[in-house]
Amino acid sequence: MAKRAVEPEAALKPKPEAKAEPRSEAARPRLGQLVRLCVGAWLVPGLGHFLLGRRWRALILFVSIVMMFLLGLAMKGEFFSTQSDSILRTLGYFGEMCVGVAMPAARFFGYPGGDLFFASSDYGTAFLVAAGMLNVLCILDAYDIALGRKP
């Protein structure tokens, strides 16, 4: 009987979870540090998390985003440019640029910018832009971790 009375009480107790507390003004990183963190996180996917000491998360994010980008290249996705009449294509350019140095590096190593007549080119373009969007999420996540909003 006593054991059964204890169990519901134990079930009501909140489990200790990893919670982050916002940092005080003194411990808050300076603006320059935040900018460098965000720029680094933009240039190399996962670098922001790596600089904050979250190495496993950095590795997983790096592998996921780069894998997505490479799949986009393998499917001959299109590299957009700003010199187009369509606002969607301009937005697509900025989306692809959000991956960081990957797009210029691909061009440097000879990627021609896609092949619109290739069967999987549309899928590849979606992969390239989505990789950029995922990196934006990672940048914002690194920013939140730096401010102490997340563990």
Next chain:
Amino acid sequence: MTSWLVTCHLSLVTGFNMVIQHFAALVLFSLPVSVVFGVISKDTPRERVLYGAKSFGLFVGFAVVLGWVMYLAAR
């Protein structure tokens, strides 16, 4: 190597080309997206794995359901 869903052709001249079916593209797309969602959305490793798996299942599941809905609607 060829498979039913993905055909990959390695050529020294043209590089690595991947011709892919729609469902395979969906699965390959969902995988890294779910991993990133899981990593950045939750706080503990267990929660991240569960959320990523749930996200992946929902991606693929909804695609299958929508495919059947479109198929039945077109008949």
